[in-house]
Amino acid sequence: MKNHEKIKKNSDYLLERLCCFSGVDILCFCMDKYFHYQEYVNFNPFKENVEFRDSLMKAADEQNVPLIFLDSHDIVFACIRQDVGMKSDAYVMVGPVALKYKSRVELHYYYRDYGMKKGTERPLPVLHFTKIIELVALVAGILTETHYTYDQLIKGNHFDSYLEQILEEEQKRFAIDQDCFAHHTYEEERKLLNAVREGRTEEAVKLSMVIDSSVGHMSKKVELQWSKTATVAIALCTRAAIEGGLSPTEAYQVSDFYEQKCDECKNAGELVDCRNRAVYDLAQRVRKRREISAKSNYVERCCDYIQKHYREKIHPGDLADSLELNPSYLSRIFSKEMGMSMQEYIVKERVRRAANMLMYSDLEIAKIGDYVNFPSQSYFGKMFKKYMHMTPGKYRNLYKPKEFTDNNK
Numbered sequence: 001m002k003n004h005e006k007i008k009k010n011s012d013y014l015l016e017r018l019c020c021f022s023g024v025d026i027l028c029f030c031m032d033k034y035f036h037y038q039e040y041v042n043f044n045p046f047k048e049n050v051e052f053r054d055s056l057m058k059a060a061d062e063q064n065v066p067l068i069f070l071d072s073h074d075i076v077f078a079c080i081r082q083d084v085g086m087k088s089d090a091y092v093m094v095g096p097v098a099l100k101y102k103s104r105v106e107l108h109y110y111y112r113d114y115g116m117k118k119g120t121e122r123p124l125p126v127l128h129f130t131k132i133i134e135l136v137a138l139v140a141g142i143l144t145e146t147h148y149t150y151d152q153l154i155k156g157n158h159f160d161s162y163l164e165q166i167l168e169e170e171q172k173r174f175a176i177d178q179d180c181f182a183h184h185t186y187e188e189e190r191k192l193l194n195a196v197r198e199g200r201t202e203e204a205v206k207l208s209m210v211i212d213s214s215v216g217h218m219s220k221k222v223e224l225q226w227s228k229t230a231t232v233a234i235a236l237c238t239r240a241a242i243e244g245g246l247s248p249t250e251a252y253q254v255s256d257f258y259e260q261k262c263d264e265c266k267n268a269g270e271l272v273d274c275r276n277r278a279v280y281d282l283a284q285r286v287r288k289r290r291e292i293s294a295k296s297n298y299v300e301r302c303c304d305y306i307q308k309h310y311r312e313k314i315h316p317g318d319l320a321d322s323l324e325l326n327p328s329y330l331s332r333i334f335s336k337e338m339g340m341s342m343q344e345y346i347v348k349e350r351v352r353r354a355a356n357m358l359m360y361s362d363l364e365i366a367k368i369g370d371y372v373n374f375p376s377q378s379y380f381g382k383m384f385k386k387y388m389h390m391t392p393g394k395y396r397n398l399y400k401p402k403e404f405t406d407n408n409k
Contacts, residue, residue, distance in 0.1 A: 030090035065156035199287025
């Protein structure tokens with residue numbers, strides 16, 4: 001008895017709070033007595049229907065995981081056997097909990113079948129099947145200190161085929177619903193990705209909008225539907241851009257930028273416009289990369305390295321060593337193919353990054369210069385004005401997006 005009292009003392013508070021949080025009844029039966037963990041218990045088959053309760057207890061004795069029972073009304077009950085060191089084990093009952101909301105007629109049949117003769121036919125708590133499994137696992141963990149996985153509870157209660165049947169029925173209903181809509185073809189999607197892959201900007205945007213008229217229905221909510229559509233389109237076009245020659249670093253930066261811009265969109269029109277700008281930007285970058293396709297692989301690798309490490313000290317000699325080239329030779333082919341020295345390219349890349357931060361961050365100008373690794377504020381200002389033809393401060397005032405300015409007022 002002392003062991004039982006100790007377990008009860010340690011677990012009561014958690015189970016009481018769990019009842020309050022989930023709205024699901026939890027009762028304990030031991031030696032023909034019971035107690036419950038909530039202030040008020042409505043009609044409960046565990047308490048009122050002895051035959052039903054005994055049948056679940058017997059079934060729980062015959063398996064190694066907590067019993068989960070689904071009745072003909074799609075109502076779920078659970079029974080957890082707890083060894084309390086007495087002549088008789090304790091049984092903790094969880095439920096009833098419905099898988100979907102019940103009409104008044106459905107509730108009436110449920111209460112009638114479990115023997116309710118009088119009283120109010122109150123609505124039952126409703127949880128998704130997965131949440132019910134997790135609830136049972138949590139209660140079992142509190143009581144027995146045994147951690148059951150989702151798969152253990154599913155397989156131990158032979159719900160594998162049930163879940164497969166439910167999924168199959170849902171997919172059939174979904175397929176019937178989708179038959180009402182004309183889905184875009186694989187050929188249309190392939191044409192769009194080829195346009196991005198080959199840098200055909202205008203055609204890529206046009207094909208995106210053609211697909212819009214027959215895009216799959218991924219959500220019943222309009223904004224969420226177009227948010228998902230934009231996300232999928234940007235992801236696919238990003239991969240196509242990489243296949244078209246854009247460096248992964250640059251492609252993923254573009255993708256992340258437009259994904260975040262989509263989060264700021266307030267309606268379907270803004271989402272479509274943001275998606276179109278992403279498709280155009282990716283295709284345009286591929287086109288520019290293809291226009292300078294004569295660049296050697298060595299120069300491409302140099303540019304990619306500089307784009308990744310622009311915040312660090314970059315020594316041309318170290319780059320040449322990593323490519324196993326003579327520094328003079330690498331410098332010569334870089335200047336020939338890029339039209340500028342490697343050091344100038346590094347400075348321009350840092351200026352480009354700084355310009356982006358001036359537009360889309362609130363960081364102080366001096367800190368931006370330091371962030372992109374200019375050795376001094378004066379040198380940063382001098383180089384920025386050389387390539388952008390204005391000071392950093394003037395550039396921020398001219399090009400900082402309105403939404404960023406409004407948010408800081």
